[in-house]
Structure formats: C-alpha cells, structure tokens
Amino acid sequence: MKHITIVVPDCRVNVNTIGGAYDILRQANEYWKQAGHPSLVNIEIAGFASEVRSHNGYLAIRPVDIRQIRQTDLVLIPAVLGEYEEAVRQNQELLDWIRLQYKCGAEVASMCSGAFLLAATGLLQNRACSIHWNKVAEFERMFPGVQIATGKIITHENGIYTNGGAYSFLNLILYLVENLFDRSVAIRCSKVFQIEVERTTQSPFTIFQAQKEHDDELIQHAQTYIEEHLDSRISFEKLAVQLAISRRNFDRRFIKATGNTPVAYLQRVKIEAAKKELERGRKTIFEVMMDVGYTDDKTFRDVFRKITGLSPADYRSRYNKARATA
Known part of the structure; x- marks a missing residue:
C-alpha cells in the first residue's frame, strides 16, 4: 500500500x-x-x-x-x-x-x-x-x-x-x-x-497582460501606439523612425522591456482583442478578423490557434454565451 x-x-x-x-x-x-x-x-x-x-x-x-x-x-x-x-x-x-x-x-x-x-x-x-x-x-x-x-x-x-x-x-x-x-x-x-x-x-485561458511593468518610456510609447492602431498595418521600421531610434536598438529594447519581440507583442495584443470580441459580441469571425487588422483568413486562424490552442470558431463556441454562428 x-x-x-x-x-x-x-x-x-x-x-x-x-x-x-x-x-x-x-x-x-x-x-x-x-x-x-x-x-x-x-x-x-x-x-x-x-x-x-x-x-x-x-x-x-x-x-x-x-x-x-x-x-x-x-x-x-x-x-x-x-x-x-x-x-x-x-x-x-x-x-x-x-x-x-x-x-x-x-x-x-x-x-x-x-x-x-x-x-x-x-x-x-x-x-x-x-x-x-x-x-x-x-x-x-x-x-x-x-x-x-x-x-x-x-x-x-x-x-x-x-x-x-x-x-x-x-x-x-x-x-x-x-x-x-x-x-x-x-x-x-x-x-x-x-x-x-x-x-x-x-493557452485558451490565458489573458494577455500588457507587459508594461518596466521603466522604458520609449517602449511604453511604442506599446500604446500598437494598442491604438490594431486595425492598421504597422511598420516597425517607421515606428522606430518616429521614436528616433534605430530598428535594431528598438527591437533590442522592446525584447528587454516586454520579453516579446515587437511582432510577437503585436500578434498577442491583436489576438487578445479578438478573443474579447468573440467572447462578448455577435460579429462574424471575418468581422472580428478585420477589426484587429488581419486581412488574410488563414494567417489569422493560424496565429489565433498558435496563441490560444483553439481555432477562432472553437474559442467562440466555448466562451461566447450567445454562440453566434459565422
């Protein structure tokens, strides 16, 4: 025993x-x-x-x-x-x-x-x-x-x-x-x-935290810009120029401050916004995809699954009380 x-x-x-x-x-x-x-x-x-x-x-x-x-x-x-x-x-x-x-x-x-x-x-x-x-x-x-x-x-x-x-x-x-x-x-x-x-x-239960518990003001400005332009195509080259920093240094400081590359951070912010839309709204998956700045259906679904472990449809079915159909 x-x-x-x-x-x-x-x-x-x-x-x-x-x-x-x-x-x-x-x-x-x-x-x-x-x-x-x-x-x-x-x-x-x-x-x-x-x-x-x-x-x-x-x-x-x-x-x-x-x-x-x-x-x-x-x-x-x-x-x-x-x-x-x-x-x-x-x-x-x-x-x-x-x-x-x-x-x-x-x-x-x-x-x-x-x-x-x-x-x-x-x-x-x-x-x-x-x-x-x-x-x-x-x-x-x-x-x-x-x-x-x-x-x-x-x-x-x-x-x-x-x-x-x-x-x-x-x-x-x-x-x-x-x-x-x-x-x-x-x-x-x-x-x-x-x-x-x-x-x-x-993964399906993770709520993405904004990763702002750092003191790099320049990166905080970059994070705010990303969050306010989710429906746009963001060029990190242009964003680095706007912030008066080289792209290489921008990437280095971004990773040090947040633990994510700028691209990975952007993806996670977009998918977190998409999750909230799928949880509470009656929009179609296509509409949600467009709202968070994706234009390619396959790319959106692939990134969504990579981050959450579920497809957008499965995620909505599990967490949206209304269970709207796309």
Whole structure:
C-alpha cells in the first residue's frame, strides 16, 4: 500500500485543493477495490499547524501532526493564497520535511501556486515547472533558476510534478490517479467528477497582460501606439523612425522591456482583442478578423490557434454565451 500525504502549510491556502485532491484520490481507491483489488493507497492530511482555515473562514482543516509521518510515498502541496515570500518564511520546517521525504524516495507534487513552496525546497532547481500564467512574473523573480514550462498544465520530471494553476489541479490529480492505479480508474474519476481529461495547455485561458511593468518610456510609447492602431498595418521600421531610434536598438529594447519581440507583442495584443470580441459580441469571425487588422483568413486562424490552442470558431463556441454562428 502507498502512503499519500497532503501537506497543510502554516499560511493562507486554497482548502479546495486539499479537499478536492483528498476526495478524488479516496474515490479512486474505492473504484479500485470495487474492481476486486486490495486497497492501494492510504491518504492523510498533515502539517505542523493545528488548524488552517479557508480565506473566508468558513472551512477549517485540522491536520494530523506531520511529525508522526516518518515516511511517505507521495507528497501533495496545496495552492498558497498570495504573500508567497512570507509563506516560505513561515514554513521552513515543512520545507525541510518535504526535502527529506524526496531524498528518501517519495514523489512530490505541487498544486497551482503550491509551486512557490516546492521551489523553495530547491527541488525544482534547473527543472521545469508549470505555474498559473498570472503568477509567472513573481515566480521568476523569486526563483530565477527554475525553468517555466510556459502554458503547460502539468510537468513531471524525476518524481516531481507541478500543475499550471487554479482548478487545473484536478487534471494533475487525474494524472496521478492514472499513475497510481490505471487508465480505467482515471477515466471513471473524470466522468464522475466531470473533469476534462487530457487537458494539456493553459493557452485558451490565458489573458494577455500588457507587459508594461518596466521603466522604458520609449517602449511604453511604442506599446500604446500598437494598442491604438490594431486595425492598421504597422511598420516597425517607421515606428522606430518616429521614436528616433534605430530598428535594431528598438527591437533590442522592446525584447528587454516586454520579453516579446515587437511582432510577437503585436500578434498577442491583436489576438487578445479578438478573443474579447468573440467572447462578448455577435460579429462574424471575418468581422472580428478585420477589426484587429488581419486581412488574410488563414494567417489569422493560424496565429489565433498558435496563441490560444483553439481555432477562432472553437474559442467562440466555448466562451461566447450567445454562440453566434459565422
């Protein structure tokens, strides 16, 4: 029998990730037993804190004392709700315990922003990590030695698992269920808990941030120009001349400030505008395409799919309540 420990850090956590992981793993074990197999897992919720409450105070978890658990086979770290540096400072004893368990052969998985605690153990150094798309900047600032697996829902490397945020932790738990039990149990859980199986990317859910948290005023002017001329054909050669800078230096400073080339930034701004139109409006895909400055249907669809992982039609079908037809 394998022992699974869902740890409870001494900080603000998303208790739903604790309860959700526990419920799915427990139910998976029940399905396994119903199929005639002996019980496969023993799941405990444990920590150094005597109690952890949800952010609204309505739900409380009273973990067992983690010092009673000398060895486990799988450690699950729940999502942390902000104040990540403080969370790391408050949980040094827990981080030491996780490091020791991994050294003794346990696997370790973080759910969403639980990756901040996992990274603080040092176990992610020079390894890939999936993190919610809106936590990437802060994560990179705190842990520059960890490689971000951009857009991925799940990473798995040398017994270390991470997942890309919010309720996609459910996809991670399904992944673990398949590894612990088998494919049939994972599929059964996906149907009963109504979790989309085989989800691999965050791309459809990503909201493009304007990347203006820098102090290069010239590049900020360029970004504003791009955003105000989405329906136009923008020449970066001409824009560089207007800003009194060479194209080479313009590209270099743009990449340094935003992390994107000017062309990639333009594409992402256009597609973000197109996504909003598709979500809220009744315009045809052709009209949306023209609104954001594309004149070639194939190019628009290719760029849209590259950034979101979906075609414009599929994206609208999924996120527009009106479900207008093109």
